[in-house]
Amino acid sequence: MLIGRVTGTLVASQKDVSLEGFKLLILRQLDVEGRETGAHVVAADAVGAGVGDVVLWASGSSARQTEMTRDRPCDAVVMAIVDSWEIEGAQKYRKTPAGGPWAS
Amino acid sequence: MLIGRVTGTLVASQKDVSLEGFKLLILRQLDVEGRETGAHVVAADAVGAGVGDVVLWASGSSARQTEMTRDRPCDAVVMAIVDSWEIEGAQKYRKTPAGGPWAS
Amino acid sequence: MLIGRVTGTLVASQKDVSLEGFKLLILRQLDVEGRETGAHVVAADAVGAGVGDVVLWASGSSARQTEMTRDRPCDAVVMAIVDSWEIEGAQKYRKTPAGGPWAS
Amino acid sequence: MLIGRVTGTLVASQKDVSLEGFKLLILRQLDVEGRETGAHVVAADAVGAGVGDVVLWASGSSARQTEMTRDRPCDAVVMAIVDSWEIEGAQKYRKTPAGGPWAS
Amino acid sequence: MLIGRVTGTLVASQKDVSLEGFKLLILRQLDVEGRETGAHVVAADAVGAGVGDVVLWASGSSARQTEMTRDRPCDAVVMAIVDSWEIEGAQKYRKTPAGGPWAS
Numbered sequence: 001m002l003i004g005r006v007t008g009t010l011v012a013s014q015k016d017v018s019l020e021g022f023k024l025l026i027l028r029q030l031d032v033e034g035r036e037t038g039a040h041v042v043a044a045d046a047v048g049a050g051v052g053d054v055v056l057w058a059s060g061s062s063a064r065q066t067e068m069t070r071d072r073p074c075d076a077v078v079m080a081i082v083d084s085w086e087i088e089g090a091q092k093y094r095k096t097p098a099g100g101p102w103a104s
Numbered sequence: 105m106l107i108g109r110v111t112g113t114l115v116a117s118q119k120d121v122s123l124e125g126f127k128l129l130i131l132r133q134l135d136v137e138g139r140e141t142g143a144h145v146v147a148a149d150a151v152g153a154g155v156g157d158v159v160l161w162a163s164g165s166s167a168r169q170t171e172m173t174r175d176r177p178c179d180a181v182v183m184a185i186v187d188s189w190e191i192e193g194a195q196k197y198r199k200t201p202a203g204g205p206w207a208s
Numbered sequence: 209m210l211i212g213r214v215t216g217t218l219v220a221s222q223k224d225v226s227l228e229g230f231k232l233l234i235l236r237q238l239d240v241e242g243r244e245t246g247a248h249v250v251a252a253d254a255v256g257a258g259v260g261d262v263v264l265w266a267s268g269s270s271a272r273q274t275e276m277t278r279d280r281p282c283d284a285v286v287m288a289i290v291d292s293w294e295i296e297g298a299q300k301y302r303k304t305p306a307g308g309p310w311a312s
Numbered sequence: 313m314l315i316g317r318v319t320g321t322l323v324a325s326q327k328d329v330s331l332e333g334f335k336l337l338i339l340r341q342l343d344v345e346g347r348e349t350g351a352h353v354v355a356a357d358a359v360g361a362g363v364g365d366v367v368l369w370a371s372g373s374s375a376r377q378t379e380m381t382r383d384r385p386c387d388a389v390v391m392a393i394v395d396s397w398e399i400e401g402a403q404k405y406r407k408t409p410a411g412g413p414w415a416s
Numbered sequence: 417m418l419i420g421r422v423t424g425t426l427v428a429s430q431k432d433v434s435l436e437g438f439k440l441l442i443l444r445q446l447d448v449e450g451r452e453t454g455a456h457v458v459a460a461d462a463v464g465a466g467v468g469d470v471v472l473w474a475s476g477s478s479a480r481q482t483e484m485t486r487d488r489p490c491d492a493v494v495m496a497i498v499d500s501w502e503i504e505g506a507q508k509y510r511k512t513p514a515g516g517p518w519a520s
Contacts, residue, residue: 313460313490314457344456370489372477394427397425397442
């Protein structure tokens with residue numbers, strides 16, 4: 001899985017029937033220091049994420065293993081909102097109640 | 105999923121029987137600002153897209169989850185035509201009725 | 209799917225039983241202008257392609273969806289020989305009867 | 313499969329139900345000399361690995377083939393803790409009882 | 417599929433039960449001229465390959481289609497030992513009885 005930040009949303013009304021009801025999020029990939037890498041992806045939302053949230057997303061066939069995405073032509077899914085992570089014992093990110101700034 | 109613009113079509117008459125009836129589109133990948141990245145792919149069309157359309161496409165086994173592509177040797181499918189997207193609250197793309205210019 | 213040109217063949221006699229009967233082709237990837245990108249892959253042949261042919265190939269689990277490759281440890285398959293393609297209305301490639309030069 | 317070193321952990325409380333009970337590890341990829349390549353990934357833990365362990369991880373649908381990850385939206389899994397490896401007859405890594413320094 | 421040379425072996429005793437009995441090989445990727453590209457991968461052995469052998473390996477879900485790897489968390493498998501290949505009519509590699517030097 002990779003870490004991303006939700007930066008936008010995408011709307012598509014003319015689509016395969018299997019895609020009805022999808023909310024499509026645009027993610028920017030983050031590295032483990034919380035910096036944007038420049039890469040992006042469009043992912044289906046399985047957890048009610050919104051712009052600004054730091055999330056975990058899965059790709060490939062694994063993206064079809066949530067209740068919302070099963071048997072759909074979806075190759076990327078947001079399946080968790082990240083609370084925090086740490087590297088070598090140091091906290092690198094902690095979610096704030098208002099989706100606020102990075103932890104120091 | 106990734107965003108692309110349909111730039112061409114490809115014809116192949118000598119092919120595996122499972123490919124009969126496919127319309128094959130050539131896509132150029134777009135970044136979230138709507139710029140071409142230089143990458144391209146050949147994808148099966150599941151939504152009636154045409155040259156000039158900005159589309160959403162899926163890859164891998166997920167490309168076989170549309171009605172048209174099920175159980176076929178297809179690893180990329182156009183499964184939606186994009187209406188619009190926005191990043192950090194700013195609209196980056198909006199489809200015009202004639203498939204016209206980018207929104208400002 | 210991606211476009212490639214068949215440049216060679218590979219022989220392997222000591223192999224998993226599920227690979228019996230495979231013809232293995234070496235492909236060089238082409239971009240949409242018909243130029244070699246430098247990347248290559250070894251793919252199973254599902255359509256009777258030969259050296260010099262410009263072909264379409266699929267990767268991943270989709271490579272197992274032809275009659276020849278079903279349930280085999282094959283992650284790349286040539287499933288079509290390309291007749292022609294065009295970009296923005298201009299023909300970029302057209303197959304000649306003798307597998308000859310590129311169309312102008 | 314690729315070799316990685318566990319460098320951290322990630323917590324996510326708001327997630328798809330299929331992810332309950334997962335322990336999420338942050339890995340840094342190692343090359344065959346044991347050097348970090350700069351790439352990282354978030355993987356589910358199937359073997360009780362901890363920070364500092366050198367592990368083997370699988371990606372894609374193969375990541376769902378452990379007891380812990382079956383049918384879950386998981387595209388990366390740690391499925392073994394590495395004891396040692398050698399290249400051209402020379403030992404490049406050997407696990408020490410305390411998870412200590414690299415073998416010379 | 418891609419071509420690689422077996423350069424080493426890896427041992428892991430603490431692993432998911434589904435991995436019992438695997439022999440893990442370290443491969444260096446070769447290009448079609450027989451040169452190392454610098455990339456490597458750890459693959460399960462399905463054909464009795466040893467250090468020095470030039471092999472063909474498959475990745476992703478296709479790596480689970482051999483007798484040895486079915487339903488296991490394995491995303492790379494060596495499923496053939498290469499005898500020879502040729503590019504544009506010129507032999508680029510031929511296996512020697514002792515696993516010896518490259519063909520001229």
